[in-house]
Amino acid sequence: FDHVSIFLLIAGTYTPVFAYGLQGAWQVTMLSVVWGLAGAGMVLKLFFMNIPRWISTLIYVALGWIAVVPFFKLIQNLPAGAILFMFLGGIAYTIGAVIFGTKKFDFFPGKFGFHEVWHMFVSAGSALHFVMIAFFVATV
Template sequence: MHRLAVPCSLAGGVVLVASASAGRDRVGAAVFVMGAVLMFSASSLVHLRRWSIPTWEVLFRIDHGAIFVLIAASATPIGLSALDGRSATLLLWAVWIGAAVGVGVRVLPFHPPKGLMNTLFIVLGWVPIVVAPDLIRALSLTELLLVVAEGLLYSGGALMLGARWPDPSPEVFGYHEVWHTLVTIAVALHFVVVGLLVAG
């Protein structure tokens, strides 16, 4: 699924960036698109074939690092196009510092405790709550509902991945594919959100 999402993200990203006005809107859209393409590409690569264990370890760490980058990249157009002043600065610094910490943890030469990475993904994904009052004022109802829906999809997917449930058909469409599906839908929803932001 994520292999198909790579060209879709590229094509949608070109349209999104081209439709954004020059300046903050275009920068925010471009950062999000690059984050989405990076995450889908990293995921596609790690699942492309059966790698040797050392190679898989490296690719798996890159895959997790790319998720942190996507989370921060998703918040960037909101910070640049919807917010301003202190709330925009706070959001952008918080998510990118959080992403840097997450990537740093993942590249360290040890295996994090079980559940730590999913916990970090969820916590970083909900960092925008720190500017919730400003977000409620800045976003339209449609944009706000879409952002909340994304958060629930990401968080629910991370919890399902950690629990390895539901696992409807392990050989064909198991819990990991459920996770990938929810992530893909969430990213697609954010394309809509960013499109609405840069069009407004």
Template sequence: MTRLKDPVAGLTHLAATFVAIAGTVALWLIAQGDLAKQLSLLVYGLSLIALYAASSAYHLIRTSEARTAALRKFDHAAIFALIAGSFTPPCFNLLTGAWRAGVLGGIWAIALAGITFKIATIQTHRWINVAIYLLMGWFGIVPTIKLFGTLPLTAFSWLLLEALFFTVGAVIYGTKRLNLLPGVFGFHELWHLFVIGGTVSHFMLVLLYVVPYVRVT
């Protein structure tokens, strides 16, 4: 354990990587018969796997300063991919026409710009990162308004839970205040658990409400 750079944060996200792989396979199999829906789920699943794989690699591997910096960039860039990837199944399968094209085009354009910025530039301030991620995530209010009446209210409880996990977790990450066991389990490890909570909430939304939905082409 001492050879690992950040054992708790890294191992929790390593475990989440394998769960994400299993979840992606499950979504693909459940959605058989609708290739377009399967592909939208695959985009989401791959973005989820990428996030947890990049995070676990960055937090577990001890390597040179240059390689650590590269892993950090991919770790942060993967967050942009996950946000856009998470939008993809609900927006592709539940929205139509200009709403579908506009929301997906907008969120992926922002994500690609963010990924490019993260990989090409030096480290930015913690609160700048937090603000950008939260703004992208809360952009989900736009399609959510359109989906009222399409989904049952219980579906929005998962969205609300997801938003709470990510928002509270981001505040914990940004303020660096909650260090429950200094040196072992602090704000960063807590943030990682909140990320898992947020992604599980979104996965349940996709599994229970997006996959069964009969898509309008």
């Protein structure tokens, strides 16, 4: 069930970004899309747990970069620091996802392998997105 939570994390992170960074139809549409896709992803992970790792990883990354759709609206309404930390967090998550999806960097299998490296990048991405929300988005 921990992979279901990834969808909650993505949608939960985008909620304040879209709530404060977008208005009107853009806001309603993007919040609906991100939560709708997150819900679909959760159902997928709950009922089709054996789908290939690369498919799950691709879905996480695609949903994680959904902010490129309203990017030009976001840069008009959010501080530059928010955009910077959103981008840096996205890069960290994406690097982690590639490592997770390909099983590369398996330094000491069973002790410190690709899964642990992935967690390091996820932790970095989470910290960067926390800074984005706490210090830039919540102050708008």
